[in-house]
Amino acid sequence: MSLLHDKLSKTIPVYQNEIKNFAKTYGEKVIDQVTVGALLGGQRGIKSLLCDTSEVPADHGLIIRGVPILKLVDKLPEEVFWLLLTGELPSADELKDLQGELEKRRTVPAYVWNVLEALPKDSHPMAVLNLLILALQRESVFAKRYNEGMGKDDYWKASLEDALNLVARLPEIAAAIYRWKYDLGPRIAPKPGLDWGASYAYMMGIEDKNGGFARLMRLYMTVHTDHESGNVSAHTSHCVASALSDPYFATSAGLDGLAGPLHGLANQEVLQWLLDVLKKFNGNPSNEQLDAFARDTLGSGRVIPGYGHAVLRVVDPRFTAFMDFGLKECPESPVFKLATQVFHVVPEILKTIQKIKDPWPNVDSISGTLLYHYGVTQANYYTVLFGVSRAMGMCSQMVMSRAWGEPIQRPKSITFKALDKLAQA
Numbered sequence: 348m349s350l351l352h353d354k355l356s357k358t359i360p361v362y363q364n365e366i367k368n369f370a371k372t373y374g375e376k377v378i379d380q381v382t383v384g385a386l387l388g389g390q391r392g393i394k395s396l397l398c399d400t401s402e403v404p405a406d407h408g409l410i411i412r413g414v415p416i417l418k419l420v421d422k423l424p425e426e427v428f429w430l431l432l433t434g435e436l437p438s439a440d441e442l443k444d445l446q447g448e449l450e451k452r453r454t455v456p457a458y459v460w461n462v463l464e465a466l467p468k469d470s471h472p473m474a475v476l477n478l479l480i481l482a483l484q485r486e487s488v489f490a491k492r493y494n495e496g497m498g499k500d501d502y503w504k505a506s507l508e509d510a511l512n513l514v515a516r517l518p519e520i521a522a523a524i525y526r527w528k529y530d531l532g533p534r535i536a537p538k539p540g541l542d543w544g545a546s547y548a549y550m551m552g553i554e555d556k557n558g559g560f561a562r563l564m565r566l567y568m569t570v571h572t573d574h575e576s577g578n579v580s581a582h583t584s585h586c587v588a589s590a591l592s593d594p595y596f597a598t599s600a601g602l603d604g605l606a607g608p609l610h611g612l613a614n615q616e617v618l619q620w621l622l623d624v625l626k627k628f629n630g631n632p633s634n635e636q637l638d639a640f641a642r643d644t645l646g647s648g649r650v651i652p653g654y655g656h657a658v659l660r661v662v663d664p665r666f667t668a669f670m671d672f673g674l675k676e677c678p679e680s681p682v683f684k685l686a687t688q689v690f691h692v693v694p695e696i697l698k699t700i701q702k703i704k705d706p707w708p709n710v711d712s713i714s715g716t717l718l719y720h721y722g723v724t725q726a727n728y729y730t731v732l733f734g735v736s737r738a739m740g741m742c743s744q745m746v747m748s749r750a751w752g753e754p755i756q757r758p759k760s761i762t763f764k765a766l767d768k769l770a771q772a
């Protein structure tokens with residue numbers, strides 16, 4: 348058994364008991380109300396999900412298990428994975444053990460490559476990623492043990508097995524998608540001894556003389572892991588897993604949601620928007636030109652991608668993490684420079700539009716510019732990188748939900764007629 352499994356075997360029973368007793372004591376306590384506005388507004392802000400892996404206060408941004416994300420930027424993604432699951436950062440021995448587990452589990456079955464090769468090259472990389480995760484579903488330990496009659500107390504253990512196996516394999520799968528999709532040559536096998544993020548960078552085959560791309564990939568994978576449970580991808584995977592669909596089904600479903608332009612696909616949209624600006628002005632524009640370009644986008648009924656957020660009301664700290672990285676590693680990159688210029692111009696415009704609640708940049712407004720600098724110029728791949736990292740968060744949430752025994756989710760829908768009646772009453 349892994350040290351992670353051992354640790355969770357000690358902490359999870361305490362967590363289970365706490366929640367069971369809490370439900371008994373406070374089951375009838377009202378904690379929120381549903382207004383007609385919230386119902387018609389995408390259930391925005393209704394407190395109706397339990398998530399202990401992370402939280403996102405509107406005025407702070409992402410906090411993972413009590414640690415603000417800007418305090419985690421020097422950590423490896425696998426350290427954050429441990430933190431998400433256990434509530435503590437791993438010791439050196441625990442980290443080594445987890446890395447050993449991931450290395451041991453990372454071999455991708457050959458049939459996955461057959462599925463990849465059979466797909467049309469013009470498939471969106473997110474469709475390919477999600478299909479390959481589904482292809483792996485037959486490996487699910489959760490599904491197998493469930494069919495063998497596993498008891499409820501063991502659900503989290505089987506989910507953890509699936510989580511570890513999936514997280515271990517995703518970098519090789521995602522790197523293979525990159526090389527296949529853009530005709531970059533044969534797959535690159537993992538190199539022993541590399542950490543999880545650096546290994547992903549290596550398998551993509553990007554030339555990385557000073558290690559900058561590996562550093563970016565570690566940061567990228569660290570900051571994208573989790574964002575509490577109400578966002579579309581986490582919420583979806585959470586809901587699917589509540590039916591006891593295994594982590595392969597639930598992760599693939601969640602990542603389908605990540606592939607929407609209002610969510611994770613925004614990073615692809617941002618890069619395209621920035622390249623359009625550079626093309627139109629034959630290089631970096633003046634602030635006045637950029638202002639006019641942004642107003643044109645808004646005037647044509649489109650959103651400015653990478654700006655605004657359903658929860659945040661401050662600059663996304665993940666944006667700050669990438670901004671700091673870019674200022675240190677590639678301050679002269681034209682596309683990165685443009686993203687920093689947009690940060691000075693666009694919020695001033697968005698602040699003047701009353702309906703927009705958050706005029707500030709989110710993570711997607713800048714992440715792609717750094718990838719672009721290192722040669723990952725294919726914007727429609729960016730959400731795959733996001734997804735590989737986010738799988739850690741979704742899987743961690745699933746382990747915790749199976750641990751406390753979350754029942755199948757089943758909110759209630761009502762007809763407009765019934766809503767009208769309730770509103771008039």
Ligand code: HAX
Pocket residue numbers: 578608609610611612613645649650651652653654655656657658702703704705709710711
């Ligand atoms: N540009 C133009 N209009 C915007 C806007 C932006 N960046 N952000 C919000 N708005 C508009 C909304 O479209 C909405 O207009 P309508 O009422 O006409 O539909 C209005 O302002 C109110 O929206 P809001 O309450 O401020 O924001 P929402 O919670 O409804 O939506 C979104 C949050 C992130 C979807 C929104 O800000 C947006 O579309 N941003 C651009 C896309 C983007 O960057 N998405 C990534 C978000 C982060 C993420 O999930 N990453 O994975």
